[in-house]
Amino acid sequence: VKIGDDEFIFIDTAGIRRRGKIKDIEYYSYLRALDSIDRADVVVLLVDAEEGPTDRDAKISGIALEKFKPVIIAVNKIDKLQSQKSWERLHRELDLNFDFIPYAPRVFISAKEKKGLDELLRQIKDLYRQYTKKVKTGEFNRALKELMEIHQPPVYKNKVVKIYYGTQVKTKPPTFLLFSNYPEGIPKSFRRFLENRLREKFGFNKIPIRIVFKKR
Incomplete structure (x- = not known):
């Protein structure tokens, strides 16, 4: 589909019902949805405003x-919400069901x-x-140095863990390779710290990024 100067390829998938209501044909629709995620650059998840988000x-x-895919939560049929109470209920359910991707944009639409x-x-x-997006290596390492001055990795087996430098090795998704003396000693909490700060610093505020550590 060409819209203005931009071209989009939309991959539609059949609707998927709540758990316990899936029949054989819907099971295969579910498998096709998983295949579509692999093929997509951006995943648009349609949520029914009346029904609310499902498991x-x-x-x-x-x-x-x-799979490190960008996700947009598109809430459709907002024309069916007639009261403030309905909107408040919807926002509560969205917060509850998608708390693990708080950075995913939410767009409220009415296709009708x-x-x-x-x-x-x-x-x-x-x-x-x-x-x-591609980040220049020099710019990335300056930011990495600043982060290391703010927060160092914890000691691992009485050894000081160092992160020497890093570089972006690919896009789709943005993937960064960082070199360390003890990559196995970098805990998940520190990895999350780096990921969140790098996303903020380089404008990846709406998508996940991948960070890979390698021994040097």
Whole structure:
């Protein structure tokens, strides 16, 4: 589909019901959805505003996150929400079901009334821009040095853990290779610290990034 100067390839998948209601044909639709995630640059997860997010919605978005795919949570049928109480309920359920990807943009749309579609396209383009972004090695290492001055990795087996330098080795997803004397001694908490700070620093604020440590 060409919209303005931009071209989009949309891969539609059949709807997936709540757990316990999946029949054989829907099971294969579920498998096709997983295949579509592999092929996609940006995953747009459609949530029914009336029904609210389901366990399977959360599972699909979790799989996308495991594959380091950008996710947009598109809440459709907002024209059906007639009260403030309904909106508050929806926001609570979104917060609860997608708490593991708080950075994923939420776009509220009505396909029937053609509301929010321009914003959805804008978010798709923005996430794709982040997904394909390349950071210069010098700029990356200056930021890495600043982070190391703020927060050092904990000691590992009475040894000082050092991170010497790093570089971006690929895009889609943005992947950074960091060299350390004890990569096995870098805990998950410190990896999360690095990931969050690097995402903030280099404008990956809406997508996951991958950090790989290698011994040097």
